[in-house]
Amino acid sequence: MRSREEQIIELTEVFYEAGFRFRDKAKPEAERHIDEAIQRGRELERAEMGRDAARFIWAANNTGCFWGIPGFGPVRDRKPEQKMTDLRAAIDAAMNGENGNG
Numbered sequence: 001m002r003s004r005e006e007q008i009i010e011l012t013e014v015f016y017e018a019g020f021r022f023r024d025k026a027k028p029e030a031e032r033h034i035d036e037a038i039q040r041g042r043e044l045e046r047a048e049m050g051r052d053a054a055r056f057i058w059a060a061n062n063t064g065c066f067w068g069i070p071g072f073g074p075v076r077d078r079k080p081e082q083k084m085t086d087l088r089a090a091i092d093a094a095m096n097g098e099n100g101n102g
Contacts (some may be wrong), residue, residue, distance in 0.1 A: 004034055004038070008027065008030045008031055010027045011033060011034060012027045012030040013026075013028035014030075015029055034044075050064055051088075052088075054065050054095075055088060055091040055092070055095070058091055058094070058095050061078055086088055
């Protein structure tokens, strides 16, 4: 991943070429865009952490019921991150079914 500064330099050039007359006006606009993107990323990360916490609480209260969820069962030759994606999807499906959303 490129650093914030590298992204600002590139975006400043894009803005300059797109019509900003002076680089000193394009750079603050580029900084604003990059900072907003960073903030959105942080907010999405916090939201996913909240969803993970809800999943964990649900799983702790509903142990042993994962095997009845379609598509969730013993899976071989899967990377750990794929297994986690499967687990999240299974818990989400079960939670939605409990809430009448699935």
